[in-house]
Amino acid sequence: MKTFRYLENVSTLLLDQEGCIGCGMCTAVCPHQVFTMENKKSSIQDLDACIECGACASNCPVAVITVTPGVGCASYIIQTWIKGRDAVIECC
Amino acid sequence: MSLQTELKPMQELPMAQSSEPCCGPPLEPPSKQYEKAGYAVSPYTKSFIKKANRYIPQIKTNLCLGDRLGSIRVRLGVNRSAYKIPPGIYCTGTPDHDSPVLVSANYKLSFDTLRSELKEVACWILVLDTRGVNVWCAAGKKTFSTDELIRQVKECNIEQLVLHRDLIVPQLGAPGISAHQVKKECGFKITWGPIRARDIQHFLANDRKPWAAMREMTFTVMERLVLIPLEIVLTIRPVLIILALLLLVSGINNDIFSFDQALIRWPFIAGGLGLGLFGGTVLVPLFLPWIPGRSFYLKGLITGLSCVLPLTLLKLNSLQPFEHLAIIMTALGISSYAAMNFTGATPFTSPSGVEKEMRRGIPLQIICCLIALAAWVTTPFLGI
Structure with missing residues (x-):
């Protein structure tokens, strides 16, 4: 998303390129075009566009992508502070 | 002339032979087979088609006033959490065993948006139980999930309806669904569909290959x-x-x-x-x-x-x-x-x-x- 940029250097996204099999699934599921394919390996081309939705990590068949997934929503985070991370949280 | 000769016997009266009773609705047609005690046919259901020995609701692809008022209502936050449809299998047009299977959430606003984009498309729609939440938020909360998708595929016997083994899942459902696990556990391959329902017809026409704009999130005025x-x-x-x-x-x-x-x-x-x-x-x-x-x-x-x-x-x-x-x-x-x-x-x-x-x-x-x-x-x- 070129028109909207959020905070920089905050994403928890990590890719272990060694183990990548080049299936391209991460490029297909990422809604912000964070990944690109180079020489049959995926690489992170735009880390600051990452919203940590977790689509890439849950769809990587060799599990070389890790991210702390979550919801980028202030009222949701406030509730996790109050009720704890595992609580059932009512929001949108 | 006596009265008796003037009047015909009861059984010869035309009224007795017709389907018109003396009062109330006509005798024909009787209740449909898809009508079941305790269930009501939803207003978005056009008809039912019989496939693999069961009736599958064939839904309307144009929205009525009630749907539009409902959309306005939930946009205003009134009773939003109850705006849902029953999960399960639906269809548009007259699909056959080669027709695509689209996966969606049971938030009625999502369902309405999808069906209104399926004019002249014959397809199956598999609606997951996301508790009335849209695909993106439900994927984040893991109700639009691998387990729920596998459960619905099995419960709705999708393999009886189609010969292929493909599911088209909206790309924004990817945080909740692991394609390789779905493939492993129920044999269906996932193709990631466009982000917006309005692209679905182009996506299907383009050999199920999305172009870059379909994959990109927007946030317009x-x-x-x-x-x-x-x-x-x-x-x-x-x-x-x-x-x-x-x-x-x-x-x-x-x-x-x-x-x-x-x-x-x-x-x-x-x-x-x-x-x-x-x-x-x-x-x-x-x-x-x-x-x-x-x-x-x-x-x-x-x-x-x-x-x-x-x-x-x-x-x-x-x-x-x-x-x-x-x-x-x-x-x-x-x-x-x-x-x-x-x-x-x-x-x-x-x-x-x-x-x-x-x-x-x-x-x-x-x-x-x-x-x-x-x-x-x-x-x-x-x-x-």
């Missing part, structure tokens, strides 16, 4: 505009409580409390609150890309200030300097907080980023509100 009513509605309850508290503190003076003083002063601080809310819930979403700063709490400070400054520049003679300060600080704190809460409605904020800005924004908002409260309460004592 219209997409932001429809979110504003809900942002406002969600603030109503806390705002009413704050307004009541402000009425109380507006009356505090040397004689402990004066209701007359409260009534005179209250509208000004309530105005500050209102302007702050307007800045945070209306101006921030509307002018989002053009407001400086990346953090939402900063954007909120800017819009809050731009709303409240004209009011204080009016040089209202009845107001003291401290009161001006209180009004400005109220607007800033509220606008910043409301703007920060809008992060949840945007498609480009990360939880790490939101948490980072909250650690800076919330202390600032609390300071603003405390200064506002202190300045507002002390004015009647100090006269400044």
Whole structure:
């Protein structure tokens, strides 16, 4: 998303390129075009566009992508502070 | 001529042979096989088609007035959590065993958006039980999930309906669904469909290959505009409580409390609150890309200030300097907080980023509100 940029250097996204099999699934599921394919390996081309939705990590068949997934929503985070991370949280 | 010869016997009367009874509806047709005791046919169901020994609802692809009013209602936040349809299998047109299977959520707004884009498309629609939440949010909460998809594929016996083993899942469902696990556990391969329902026909026509624009998230003025009513509605309850508290503190003076003083002063601080809310819930979403700063709490400070400054520049003679300060600080704190809460409605904020800005924004908002409260309460004592 070129028109909207959020905070920089905050994403928890990590890719272990060694183990990548080049299936391209991460490029297909990422809604912000964070990944690109180079020489049959995926690489992170735009880390600051990452919203940590977790689509890439849950769809990587060799599990070389890790991210702390979550919801980028202030009222949701406030509730996790109050009720704890595992609580059932009512929001949108 | 006797009466008896004039009248024909009962059984020869035409009325007895026709299907018209003496009163009530006609005898024909009898109840349909798909009508079941305790169930009602939903208004979006056009008919039923019989496939693999069962009746599958064939749904309408045009929305009626009720659907549109329902959309407006949930956009206003009225009874939003109950706006859902039963999960299971539906179809549009007359699909066969080669027709695509589209997967969706059981939020009625999502379902309506999808079916209205399926004119002249014959397909199966597998609706997951996301508790009435849209695909993106449900995927984040893991109700639009691998397990739920596998469960519905099995429960609805999708393999009896189609010969292929492909499911088209909206790309925004990917955070909740692991394609390789679905393939492993039920044999169906997932093709990631476009983000927006309006692209689905092009996607199908293009050999199920999306082009770049279908894969990219957008957040246009219209997409932001429809979110504003809900942002406002969600603030109503806390705002009413704050307004009541402000009425109380507006009356505090040397004689402990004066209701007359409260009534005179209250509208000004309530105005500050209102302007702050307007800045945070209306101006921030509307002018989002053009407001400086990346953090939402900063954007909120800017819009809050731009709303409240004209009011204080009016040089209202009845107001003291401290009161001006209180009004400005109220607007800033509220606008910043409301703007920060809008992060949840945007498609480009990360939880790490939101948490980072909250650690800076919330202390600032609390300071603003405390200064506002202190300045507002002390004015009647100090006269400044």
